[in-house]
Structure formats: C-alpha cells, structure tokens
Amino acid sequence: MRHPILLLAFLSAMLLFGACSSPEKRSTTGTNDAIEQRVDSLLALMTLEEKIGQLTLYSSDFDVTGPTMRSGYLDDVKSGKVGAIFNAFTAAFTTKIQKLAIENTRLKIPLLFGYDVIHGFKTAFPVPLGEAASWDTALCARSARVAAVEAAAAGLHWTFAPMVDIARDPRWGRITEGAGEDPHLGSAIAAARVRGFQGINEGKTLAANDVVLACVKHFAAYGAAEAGRDYNTTDMSDRVLREIYLPPYKAAIDAGALSVMSAFNELNGVPATGNQYLLTDILRNEWKFKGFVVTDYTSINEMIPHNVVADSAEAGELAINAGVDMDMQGGIFQFQLAKLVKQGRVSESTINEAVRRVLRLKFMLGLFEAPYGRSDTTRERERTMTPEHLEVSLDAARKSIVLLKNDSLKGNAILPLASTIKTIAIVGPLADSKRDMLGAWAGACDGNKCISLLEGMKKRFPQANILYAKGCNINDDSTNAFNAALQAASKADVVIAALGETSEMSGEAASRSNIGIPGVQEDLLKKLATTGKPVVLVLMNGRPLAIPWAAQNIPAIVEAWFLGTRAGDAIAEVLAGDYNPSGKLPVTFPRSVGQIPLYYNHKNTGRPINPKDKYTSKYLDIQNTPQFAFGHGLSYTTFAYSALRLEKSSIKTSEQVRVSIDVQNTGTREGVETAQFYIRDLVASVPRPVQELRGFQKVVLKAGETKTLTFTLTPEDLMFYNRQMKRVVEPGDIKIMVGGSSDNTLTTTLKVTQ
Numbered sequence: 001m002r003h004p005i006l007l008l009a010f011l012s013a014m015l016l017f018g019a020c021s022s023p024e025k026r027s028t029t030g031t032n033d034a035i036e037q038r039v040d041s042l043l044a045l046m047t048l049e050e051k052i053g054q055l056t057l058y059s060s061d062f063d064v065t066g067p068t069m070r071s072g073y074l075d076d077v078k079s080g081k082v083g084a085i086f087n088a089f090t091a092a093f094t095t096k097i098q099k100l101a102i103e104n105t106r107l108k109i110p111l112l113f114g115y116d117v118i119h120g121f122k123t124a125f126p127v128p129l130g131e132a133a134s135w136d137t138a139l140c141a142r143s144a145r146v147a148a149v150e151a152a153a154a155g156l157h158w159t160f161a162p163m164v165d166i167a168r169d170p171r172w173g174r175i176t177e178g179a180g181e182d183p184h185l186g187s188a189i190a191a192a193r194v195r196g197f198q199g200i201n202e203g204k205t206l207a208a209n210d211v212v213l214a215c216v217k218h219f220a221a222y223g224a225a226e227a228g229r230d231y232n233t234t235d236m237s238d239r240v241l242r243e244i245y246l247p248p249y250k251a252a253i254d255a256g257a258l259s260v261m262s263a264f265n266e267l268n269g270v271p272a273t274g275n276q277y278l279l280t281d282i283l284r285n286e287w288k289f290k291g292f293v294v295t296d297y298t299s300i301n302e303m304i305p306h307n308v309v310a311d312s313a314e315a316g317e318l319a320i321n322a323g324v325d326m327d328m329q330g331g332i333f334q335f336q337l338a339k340l341v342k343q344g345r346v347s348e349s350t351i352n353e354a355v356r357r358v359l360r361l362k363f364m365l366g367l368f369e370a371p372y373g374r375s376d377t378t379r380e381r382e383r384t385m386t387p388e389h390l391e392v393s394l395d396a397a398r399k400s401i402v403l404l405k406n407d408s409l410k411g412n413a414i415l416p417l418a419s420t421i422k423t424i425a426i427v428g429p430l431a432d433s434k435r436d437m438l439g440a441w442a443g444a445c446d447g448n449k450c451i452s453l454l455e456g457m458k459k460r461f462p463q464a465n466i467l468y469a470k471g472c473n474i475n476d477d478s479t480n481a482f483n484a485a486l487q488a489a490s491k492a493d494v495v496i497a498a499l500g501e502t503s504e505m506s507g508e509a510a511s512r513s514n515i516g517i518p519g520v521q522e523d524l525l526k527k528l529a530t531t532g533k534p535v536v537l538v539l540m541n542g543r544p545l546a547i548p549w550a551a552q553n554i555p556a557i558v559e560a561w562f563l564g565t566r567a568g569d570a571i572a573e574v575l576a577g578d579y580n581p582s583g584k585l586p587v588t589f590p591r592s593v594g595q596i597p598l599y600y601n602h603k604n605t606g607r608p609i610n611p612k613d614k615y616t617s618k619y620l621d622i623q624n625t626p627q628f629a630f631g632h633g634l635s636y637t638t639f640a641y642s643a644l645r646l647e648k649s650s651i652k653t654s655e656q657v658r659v660s661i662d663v664q665n666t667g668t669r670e671g672v673e674t675a676q677f678y679i680r681d682l683v684a685s686v687p688r689p690v691q692e693l694r695g696f697q698k699v700v701l702k703a704g705e706t707k708t709l710t711f712t713l714t715p716e717d718l719m720f721y722n723r724q725m726k727r728v729v730e731p732g733d734i735k736i737m738v739g740g741s742s743d744n745t746l747t748t749t750l751k752v753t754q
C-alpha cells in the first residue's frame with residue numbers, strides 16, 4: 001500500500017469524490033460526514049512524519065526557533081514538514097509558498113496561512129479596547145468582517161483573533177487587545193467578532209473565499225498576569241476563572257470559532273500550554289470544542305523556564321497529551337514528537353486526533369478544492385482599503401470615542417466647539433502623529449495612511465486659523481518646545497491638547513508600572529491651563545490612564561484611544577459636534593496605580609467602606625472609587641432614567657422576568673445612550689459582586705424623546721457557582737439596577753422564591 005503512484009491515484013480519486021459529495025448532514029460545526037470521511041482517508045495515507053508536519057506552524061519571517069535552529073523554511077515546506085505558515089501575506093506571496101507545498105509534497109496537502117489580524121488588516125480600526133467602548137456588537141462584527149475580507153483577499157485563511165482576555169489591570173499592555181474587564185460585555189463582543197471574521201451573520205461557511213477562521217486567544221486567563229507584568233503567573237480560584245475569565249472564550253466558541261490559542265502563562269501551577277484541565281477537560285469535554293488548539297508562539301518551549309519540564313522532549317509530551325494540536329514556531333513537535341511516539345510516551349492515536357482536527361479545518365476552509373483560491377491579485381487590490389471599508393473605519397472610530405468630562409464655562413459647555421471659532425491651537429506630541437493612530441498589533445496597516453488629529457481638524461475647520469505646536473515628545477524630559485506651544489495657546493480661542501502614549505506603549509511586552517501620561521506631557525498640560533484659555537484634553541492611549549490632575553483641572557476630556565485609519569476625522573467630528581459622542585468605558589479608569597486591581601464588579605467585603613470608621617476596607621490616602629467608572633461616558637445631550645419597573649415583583653428560580661425603564665433625552669439635540677442593566681444577589685451561599693452587568697441596549701433619542709427599554713432577566717442570568725461549585729439559582733432578593741453608567745443607576749428589588 002506504500003506504492004506512490006497507486007497512492008496518488010487513490011488519493012486523487014478520493015479527493016475528487018470528496019469534493020463532489022453533497023454537503024448534507026452538516027452539523028453545527030459546519031463539518032459533515034463527507035469531510036470526516038475525507039479526513040480519515042487522507043490520514044490513513046500519511047506517514048508519521050507527514051502527520052507531524054501538519055502540526056507544525058512556521059513564521060515566514062523567522063525560521064523555526066526550536067532546539068535545532070533551521071534555516072530555509074521553504075525547503076521544509078517542500079518536504080512536507082510544515083502544515084501552516086503565519087506572517088506571510090499578499091495574494092502573490094502566499095500563492096508562491098502554496099505552490100511549493102502542492103507541487104513538491106507527496107500528499108499535496110495545502111498550507112493554511114495565518115496572521116494577527118487584530119483590528120483591521122489594511123484598513124485600521126480602533127484598538128479592540130477602544131472599539132469595545134462603542135458597546136456596539138453589530139459594529140464589532142462589521143469591522144471584523146471588513147478585516148476578514150481584506151485579509152482573505154491577501155491570501156490569508158486564519159486570524160489570531162479575537163483576543164478575549166478579561167483584564168482588570170491596566171498596567172498590562174495587552175489590555176488594549178481585548179474588550180475590557182467585564183465578562184458579559186466581553187462575551188458579547190467576542191461572539192460578534194467571531195461572527196464577523198467568519199461571515200456567520202451573512203450565512204457564510206468557512207469555504208467562502210472572503211472569510212477567515214477565528215482563533216480565540218489566549219486560553220486561558222492570560223489577562224490576570226500578576227502585577228500586570230506581561231507573561232507573569234496567574235493564580236485564581238476556579239470560581240473566578242469560571243465566572244470572570246472563561247465566559248468570553250466560551251462565547252466565542254459557541255459563536256463558531258474553530259481554533260483556540262493556548263496562553264503563555266501558567267494558571268494555578270500549570271502552564272496553560274500543558275494544561276489538561278483547560279485544553280481537554282473544559283475546552284473539549286465540557287464545551288465540546290471541535291476545532292484545533294495552536295500554541296502561542298514558543299509556549300511549549302517556555303514550559304522549560306516555567307520549570308515544569310526538564311527538556312524539549314518533556315515539553316512536547318506534556319503539551320500534546322494536554323490537548324495542544326499545533327506548535328507555533330517552537331519546533332518542539334517537529335523535532336520531538338516522532339521520538340516520543342517511538343518511546344511510547346505519546347500514542348499515535350493522540351497524534352492522529354490532532355492531525356484530524358487540523359485537516360478537518362483545512363477541508364472546511366475548502367483548501368483542497370481551491371488551494372489557490374486566494375491568489376487573485378486584482379481582487380486583492382479591489383478589496384483593500386475601499387471607500388466602503390474606510391467609511392466603516394470612520395464609523396467605528398466615532399463610536400469608540402468616550403467623552404469623559406465636559407464642564408461648562410460661563411454657562412456654555414466647552415464642547416462641541418462653536419462653528420464660529422476663529423483660532424484653534426492644536427498642541428501635543430500626538431496631535432500630528434499618523435503612525436500612532438494605529439495602536440498596537442496593526443501588523444499590515446500603513447501608518448502613513450492614517451489621518452492625524454491635525455489633518456482632521458484642518459479639514460473640518462477650513463475657515464479657522466489653526467496653530468500647531470508639538471510642545472514636547474511623548475516620553476522624554478525635554479521642555480524646550482513648551483514655549484512655542486504656550487505662544488500658540490495664548491493666541492487661540494481654544495486649546496486642543498493631544499496627549500497620551502505611543503502606540504508601542506501598549507500591546508505585547510508593553511507593561512507599565514506608572515499609568516500616568518508619560519514624559520513631561522502633564523507638565524505641558526499644566527502650563528497650558530495657566531494661559532486661562534479653555535483646554536480640551538484629547539487622550540490617545542491603549543489602556544486606562546490615571547489622570548487625577550487633569551480630571552480635576554481640565555474642563556473637557558475626550559478619550560480617543562488609538563482610533564485607526566480615520567482617527568483624525570472622527571475626533572474632529574466629535575469636537576465639532578457633527579457626531580454626538582456615545583462611547584462608554586468598557587473598563588474602569590483608576591485614580592492611581594495603587595488602587596489596581598480596581599473593577600466595578602468587586603465584592604462587598606465584611607467591612608465595606610465607611611468613611612467614619614477607620615477599620616473598614618479603604619486606603620488612608622485615596623478614595624476607593626475610580627476616576628471614571630465602568631460604563632461612564634457623556635454626550636452633548638443629557639438623558640434621564642425613570643420608572644424602573646418589574647413585570648412582577650417575585651419570580652420562581654426557574655422563571656424569567658422583564659425589567660423596563662423609561663429613558664428620556666432631556667437635552668436639546670439627538671443622542672445615543674447605552675442603557676446598562678446590572679444585578680446584585682443580596683444574600684447568597686457565596687459572596688456575590690456588588691454589581692454584575694446582565695444586559696445593555698443602545699437607543700437613539702431625539703431631543704425631548706422618551707423610549708421604554710425592556711430587558712429580560714433569565715435564570716441563566718441569575719446563576720452562579722455555589723459552595724459546591726454547582727451552577728444554581730438561589731432564592732432570595734436581587735437588586736436590579738439600570739442606568740447610564742455602573743455608578744449611576746436606578747434600583748429596585750426582585751424576589752426570587754423556590
């Protein structure tokens with residue numbers, strides 16, 4: 001049965017048969033019996049070496065970094081030692097590499113091309129944390145969709161996104177890649193992003209040529225790195241893991257994601273990449289995940305410095321037996337697995353199962369039918385940075401901006417700027433930065449294509465005299481350029497100060513111990529304030545910043561994150577009032593780094609804060625409250641909430657209840673409000689958080705208009721893990737809270753009976 005010609009004939013017939021077989025019996029994962037048969041038939045033909053090749057992922061810009069350094073990854077592609085490539089893109093380049101695999105390998109198994117398409121491929125969208133501030137899941141799906149269309153046109157099949165790690169520590173630079181601190185919001189956005197990447201809302205299957213397979217990362221609890229230091233240890237109770245950290249991964253998988261990336265960190269003593277509890281017990285057995293697990297880069301190799309294995313062989317053994325299917329870049333599977341099988345430390349059936357999972361996805365993606373399905377360079381050009389894509393980027397940027405503060409001066413709110421304004425000083429090191437508008441993980445995007453704030457303002461205020469001065473650099477201590485900025489300010493009617501971080505100050509390996517505005521920027525801000533001119537602070541940053549002085553002293557503050565290609569246009573529209581800001585914080589902004597971790601869904605403690613009692617849970621030198629609470633965000637209009645009511649005041653544990661509230665636009669212009677629905681279980685067998693988000697709705701209201709919003713509270717919403725770690729609804733009183741921010745709600749009480 002090892003005769004190559006016979007084999008090839010058999011294989012071609014089999015593939016042809018498979019390709020023509022009907023798609024009936026499609027299961028919810030999109031796989032079907034025909035695919036399973038094709039996978040089995042192909043697997044039966046493969047040597048152990050070929051199987052291991054399918055479990056090996058190489059970067060195209062580095063050679064494998066494993067124990068035996070190799071050069072010439074293309075030779076390895078030709079000899080079938082590689083099943084997938086990342087960091088290679090463009091239709092032409094991926095086609096070239098694909099040809100090497102198809103034309104040179106015995107079984108002609110196509111390569112899978114992956115890339116970190118995190119917030120846009122060529123058209124850049126706001127950093128994910130910023131986009132989460134839109135609380136707009138349709139928007140998140142749409143931007144992921146655009147990213148997928150562009151990435152697929154450039155030859156990619158697979159994105160290492162969405163990143164769904166819950167993060168409660170803004171020192172951690174990777175907080176910028178996720179959706180913030182809340183499991184409910186994080187789950188909704190995780191699912192939306194998966195639907196967007198995979199075109200699920202449009203009824204697409206993975207075989208469509210404009211979708212990319214999502215990879216949920218980083219599994220699990222990477223966001224809980226101690227002290228916010230990247231790659232650091234995580235240690236938490238199973239309750240916190242399951243209630244806070246796991247829900248977004250689960251939501252992404254339920255939405256249809258069929259690949260998962262195992263995290264760098266150890267969790268409760270076991271590195272995530274060698275963690276059977278996570279990768280097999282939870283992911284596959286509890287959640288019925290049918291896709292494959294890829295490591296995060298060299299996370300198998302890193303189990304050696306984690307000190308749980310002595311060498312590469314032990315690392316590989318631990319990883320594959322725990323449930324890892326594909327080794328990214330580390331070379332451990334490539335160099336160790338065959339030996340481990342021979343030694344009986346890894347069974348061939350374990351390898352087969354991993355290969356099956358990878359091949360299944362390759363079949364589902366239609367790679368065997370159309371290995372060059374993404375090689376069309378005309379299509380690539382036509383689908384990249386189209387006017388429509390740029391419009392989605394602008395829309396996302398607008399909706400991500402959060403108006404943190406907008407005081408009145410002589411009876412008038414500082415923002416929006418009057419259309420008659422004559423002279424505007426635009427100062428600060430981020431005011432004319434294009435590249436920084438991208439934020440972290442903007443791999444294939446071109447910073448030169450971004451609109452800076454200065455450009456956006458010039459376009460929007462053509463009649464105004466715009467004075468620009470950089471003032472200082474982002475992160476050094478020179479004050480030499482202060483004077484020019486002060487002079488510009490002194491001549492202006494308003495000062496727009498664009499301050500914050502560089503885009504490299506968040507993202508991977510970008511933890512900060514001080515989360516203030518870096519360098520001398522705050523000194524510049526203080527000087528600008530002394531001019532007596534109204535100052536608008538436009539913050540650009542990838543994480544929550546601690547800005548107690550600015551929050552106290554600067555009358556208007558706009559949180560503009562890193563908004564992507566159309567950043568400057570979107571900010572100018574908001575400053576001008578063409579777009580009425582609608583973003584709400586998806587994460588708490590602390591007053592000081594010393595308060596971290598600070599999150600809205602904390603527990604009460606046995607000694608909740610009482611300012612009159614020293615022996616209660618608080619600090620000597622700072623309040624417990626955040627600078628800006630989770631869910632906070634202002635508008636140029638105002639909203640009033642009233643008549644919070646329950647359909648019935650008492651329900652049984654198995655019943656659901658509707659909760660309604662009236663929201664009125666009490667200002668003078670149309671606006672968008674995001675109503676947030678929280679609960680608190682007042683007495684339970686285990687302490688419950690003082691607030692837990694259970695729903696949110698965005699509503700457009702004209703001036704004076706009132707709408708009634710209704711949320712449904714289900715038994716699922718009331719469930720939690722009891723002392724025996726069983727998910728239950730317990731009878732008792734539930735505080736119901738609805739409002740425009742976690743720190744501003746109306747409340748009522750619901751009774752839950754047995």
Ligand code: NOJ
Pocket residue numbers: 116160217296297508
């Ligand atoms: C390491 C990062 O942690 C991960 O998020 C990314 O997908 C991989 N590198 C591949 O670039």
